[in-house]
Amino acid sequence: MSSRVSIVVVEPDRDKALQIVDSLRQAGDFDLHVIAEPTGLARQVKMHNPDVVLIDIENPSRDMLEELALASGPLERPVAMFVDRSEEGLSRAAIEAGVSAYVVDGMRPQRIKPILDAAIARFRMFQRMRTELAETKRALEERKVIDRAKGMLMKARGIDEDAAYALLRKTAMDQGRRVADVAQALVTAAGLLG
Amino acid sequence: MKDIQIPVGFIPLVDAAPLIVAQEMGFAAEERLSLELRRAPSWSSIRDMLRYGRVDAAHMLSPVPVAGALGLGGAGAPLCALSVLSVNGHTIGVSADLAERIRDQGHDFGFDDARAAGQALIAAAGGPLRVGVPFPFSMHAELVYYWLSSLGMAVQRDVTIHTVPPPLMADAMRSGEIDAFCVGEPWGSQAVETGVATLLLPGAAIWAFAPEKVLAARTDWAETETDLVGRLIRAVWRAGAWLARPESRTLAAEILSRPAYLDLPADLLERALSGRLVISGRGEERSVARFLEFHHGAANFPWRSQAEWIGTRMALRHGLDPVQAGRAARAVFRSDLYRAALARVSPALPGASSKVEGSLERDTHVASQSGKLILCRDTFFDGRFFEPASD
Numbered sequence: 001m002s003s004r005v006s007i008v009v010v011e012p013d014r015d016k017a018l019q020i021v022d023s024l025r026q027a028g029d030f031d032l033h034v035i036a037e038p039t040g041l042a043r044q045v046k047m048h049n050p051d052v053v054l055i056d057i058e059n060p061s062r063d064m065l066e067e068l069a070l071a072s073g074p075l076e077r078p079v080a081m082f083v084d085r086s087e088e089g090l091s092r093a094a095i096e097a098g099v100s101a102y103v104v105d106g107m108r109p110q111r112i113k114p115i116l117d118a119a120i121a122r123f124r125m126f127q128r129m130r131t132e133l134a135e136t137k138r139a140l141e142e143r144k145v146i147d148r149a150k151g152m153l154m155k156a157r158g159i160d161e162d163a164a165y166a167l168l169r170k171t172a173m174d175q176g177r178r179v180a181d182v183a184q185a186l187v188t189a190a191g192l193l194g
Numbered sequence: 195m196k197d198i199q200i201p202v203g204f205i206p207l208v209d210a211a212p213l214i215v216a217q218e219m220g221f222a223a224e225e226r227l228s229l230e231l232r233r234a235p236s237w238s239s240i241r242d243m244l245r246y247g248r249v250d251a252a253h254m255l256s257p258v259p260v261a262g263a264l265g266l267g268g269a270g271a272p273l274c275a276l277s278v279l280s281v282n283g284h285t286i287g288v289s290a291d292l293a294e295r296i297r298d299q300g301h302d303f304g305f306d307d308a309r310a311a312g313q314a315l316i317a318a319a320g321g322p323l324r325v326g327v328p329f330p331f332s333m334h335a336e337l338v339y340y341w342l343s344s345l346g347m348a349v350q351r352d353v354t355i356h357t358v359p360p361p362l363m364a365d366a367m368r369s370g371e372i373d374a375f376c377v378g379e380p381w382g383s384q385a386v387e388t389g390v391a392t393l394l395l396p397g398a399a400i401w402a403f404a405p406e407k408v409l410a411a412r413t414d415w416a417e418t419e420t421d422l423v424g425r426l427i428r429a430v431w432r433a434g435a436w437l438a439r440p441e442s443r444t445l446a447a448e449i450l451s452r453p454a455y456l457d458l459p460a461d462l463l464e465r466a467l468s469g470r471l472v473i474s475g476r477g478e479e480r481s482v483a484r485f486l487e488f489h490h491g492a493a494n495f496p497w498r499s500q501a502e503w504i505g506t507r508m509a510l511r512h513g514l515d516p517v518q519a520g521r522a523a524r525a526v527f528r529s530d531l532y533r534a535a536l537a538r539v540s541p542a543l544p545g546a547s548s549k550v551e552g553s554l555e556r557d558t559h560v561a562s563q564s565g566k567l568i569l570c571r572d573t574f575f576d577g578r579f580f581e582p583a584s585d
Contacts (some may be wrong), residue, residue, distance in 0.1 A: 060359040063236045067357045070233045095246050
C-alpha cells in the first residue's frame with residue numbers, strides 16, 4: 001500500500017477545486033482527486049477509497065457522505081468525520097472556515113493536521129470572498145436606493161443633490177437609523193402613494 | 195428589557211414552520227426572545243453548527259440526537275430534544291416506471307393502506323429496491339426499514355438506502371439512481387410536479403404518530419440556560435398551536451414561501467399544511483387526516499418511549515446492544531425540561547413520560563396532570579406494539 005495520503009476533494013466549481021488542489025500540493029505530497037458531480041457521490045468516493053474527503057460545508061450534497069461514516073460491510077473502511085480524531089480546536093476552526101472533512105478511522109492526527117491546515121486556510125479565503133461579494137452586492141443595491149431617494153427629494157423640494165443627501169443623513173441620525181434604511185422607507189412610501 | 199437573541203438553525207422544509215412562525219408571528223417576542231433564523235444547507239451541517247455552538251437550537255431530524263447518544267455519526271457536544279416540532283409529514287414516492295408496474299399489480303394508489311401498497315411495491319420491484327432518504331439518521335429511513343421488513347423483505351440484502359438531499363430527490367429519481375424515496379414536504383409534491391414521481395403513501399400510513407422533527411439543543415446549554423430554554427419551548431409550542439388551526443394555513447404558507455425561508459410557491463407548501471396532496475401527474479388528489487401535525491394529541495411532548503423506539507431500531511441495524519441503546523436514547527428526549535417549561539401554560543400534560551407506542555387504535559382520553567388530554571391514534575400498520583422499558 002502506498003504511504004502517500006490520498007485525498008478526495010468534492011467541489012463542483014472548477015476554479016475553486018484547482019485552488020484547493022494547489023494549496024494541498026504546497027502542503028505536502030498527496031494523492032489528489034477532485035469530484036465535481038454530485039450524482040452517486042458516496043459511490044464515487046468509495047471508488048477512490050481515499051484517506052481524507054474534503055467538502056464545502058455549504059455543499060448540500062454533504063449529507064450523501066454521512067453514510068460513508070457507517071461502515072456497513074466488513075471490507076469497507078470506516079470513515080469518521082475528522083472531528084472524531086483530532087483536536088477540538090482544529091475541528092472548530094474547520095467548521096468556522098466552512099470546510100468539513102471525513103477521515104478514515106485510525107489515521108494518525110499528525111498526518112491529518114497539515115492537510116486540514118491547508119484546507120482551512122483556503123476555505124477561509126473562499127468564505128471571505130463570499131462575504132465580500134454579498135457585501136458588494138448589498139452596497140450596490142443601497143447605492144441605487146439612495147440615489148433614487150435623493151432624486152425624489154430634489155424633485156419634491158427643489159433642492160440640489162448635496163442638500164438632498166444632507167437631509168437623508170440628518171433624518172437617519174435623528175432617528176438612529178442607517179441612511180440606506182431611511183432611503184428605502186422613502187422609496188417604499190413614494191411607491192405606495194403612487 | 196431587550197429581547198434576547200438566540201441563533202437557531204433550520205432546513206428549508208415545511209416542518210420548519212414552528213420556528214419560523216414563532217419568530218414571524220411574535221410568539222418569540224412574547225417571551226422576550228428574538229430567533230435569529232439561519233438556513234442550513236444540509237443535515238450534517240446543521241448538526242455540526244449546533245454541536246460546535248454556531249447556533250444554540252435547531253430544527254432537527256428526531257433520530258439525530260438519538261444517533262449521537264449511541265455514538266453514531268460525528269462528534270462534538272451531546273445533543274438533546276427539548277420538544278417535538280412535528281409529527282408525520284413524509285411521503286413515499288415511486289418512479290413513473292415503478293408506478294406503472296404497481297398499477298399493473300392491481301393497486302389503486304388509495305394512499306392509506308401501507309400493507310397493500312407495500313406488497314404491490316415489492317411484487318412490482320421483483321428484487322432489490324433502491325430508496326432515497328434525506329439522511330442516514332432519519333425517521334424516513336426508520337419507516338422504510340420498518341415497513342419493508344415487516345412485509346417480509348430481506349432489507350439488509352434487498353433494500354439499499356441512498357442518502358439524497360431533499361431538493362435533489364427528484365433529480366436522483368430522474369437519473370435512475372433510486373427507485374423510490376421517502377422525503378419530507380414539499381419535496382414529494384415537487385417530484386410529482388416535475389413529473390418524475392407518483393406518491394404511494396404518506397408516512398402516517400406506516401406509523402400513525404411518528405415524531406418527525408425535534409427542537410434540538412446542546413445538552414449542556416439546555417441544562418445551564420434553563421430560563422431561556424423554557425421561554426424557547428413555550429414560544430415554539432404556541433407557534434405549533436397557531437399552525438394547527440385550519441385558518442392559519444394560508445398565512446403560514448405565505449410566510450414560509452418567502453425568499454429567506456423556503457423560497458418556493460405558497461400553493462405547493464399549502465398541500466402539506468392542508469393534507470390534500472396531488473399524488474400523480476394525472477392530477478389524482480388524496481386527503482390525509484393528520485398528514486402533518488404540529489400540535490394536537492400532545493404532539494410536542496418528547497415521549498421517552500419515542501426516543502427508545504428510535505434507539506432500539508438503530509441499535510439492531512448497527513449491531514449495538516438494544517437495551518443499552520434504548521436507555522441512552524430515552525435520556526435525550528427531555529420530557530423533564532418540557533414539563534418544566536409548560537407546567538403553567540399547557541392545560542394538559544401527560545401523567546407519564548413513556549407510553550406503549552402503537553397501542554392507540556383511535557384518539558383516546560387519557561390521564562393528565564390537569565384538565566383533559568386526548569392522545570391521537572398511534573398504531574403501526576402491522577398492528578405491533580412497542581413496549582418501552584419501565585421508568
